[in-house]
Amino acid sequence: MHxxxxxxxTNLGDRAANLQAAVVGLAENLCVTAASPIYETxxxxxxxxxxxxxxxxxxxxxxxxxxxxxxxxxxxxxxxxVPGERWGPRLIDIDLLFYAHQIIETEKLNIPHPExxxxxxxxxxxxxxxxxxxxxxxxxxxxxxxxxxxxxxVRPFAPAPTLxxxx
Ligand code: X6L
Ligand code: MG
Ligand code: MG
Numbered sequence: 001m002h003x004x005x006x007x008x009x010t011n012l013g014d015r016a017a018n019l020q021a022a023v024v025g026l027a028e029n030l031c032v033t034a035a036s037p038i039y040e041t042x043x044x045x046x047x048x049x050x051x052x053x054x055x056x057x058x059x060x061x062x063x064x065x066x067x068x069x070x071x072x073x074x075x076x077x078x079x080x081x082v083p084g085e086r087w088g089p090r091l092i093d094i095d096l097l098f099y100a101h102q103i104i105e106t107e108k109l110n111i112p113h114p115e116x117x118x119x120x121x122x123x124x125x126x127x128x129x130x131x132x133x134x135x136x137x138x139x140x141x142x143x144x145x146x147x148x149x150x151x152x153x154v155r156p157f158a159p160a161p162t163l164x165x166x167x
Pocket of ligand 2: 009093095
């Protein structure tokens with residue numbers, strides 16, 4: 001089994017319901033072991049779009065990285081994501097942040113994400129569930145990386161969704 005970390009984001013429609021649908025869909029396919037609280041976050045990249053809800057999950061899986069990526073894209077599509085503007089509004093975004101301590105650089109997959117250390121909207125929820133995970137490239141813990149970013153624009157929104165434990 002491999003421990004993986006996921007980042008979830010949504011800024012269209014019923015954002016809380018979109019996150020819930022993603023957590024349920026993921027729990028049906030992976031062994032989800034931890035869910036972070038939900039944060040409301042100011043948009044990055046394209047700033048003229050609605051605020052996001054962001055959260056992170058820890059899971060265990062036997063799926064290899066590219067099969068996992070295919071599953072995440074399938075779930076995004078099932079929740080209603082349509083291909084659109086690259087950094088624009090979306091119903092759901094499910095990003096693979098870490099796959100164990102592996103470093104993967106292919107056309108489709110870039111793990112760890114090169115911009116993760118700058119993104120408070122990922123680091124803040126990730127620090128809640130994986131503070132001691134050591135970034136495989138930077139050699140620093142998530143807690144240390146989270147303490148270095150400006151947390152402005154990242155506000156607690158709701159407690160962690162309850163995990164439907166399925167086997
Ligand atoms: C210059 C150019 C500076 C581009 C930053 C940053 C682009 C982040 C894309 C950037 C730049 C992104 C989310 C988001 C997006 C999210 C919040 C992205 C991809 N996804 N903002 N913006 N939460 N708060 O999940 O992360 S688009
Ligand atoms: Mg993303
Ligand atoms: Mg994505």
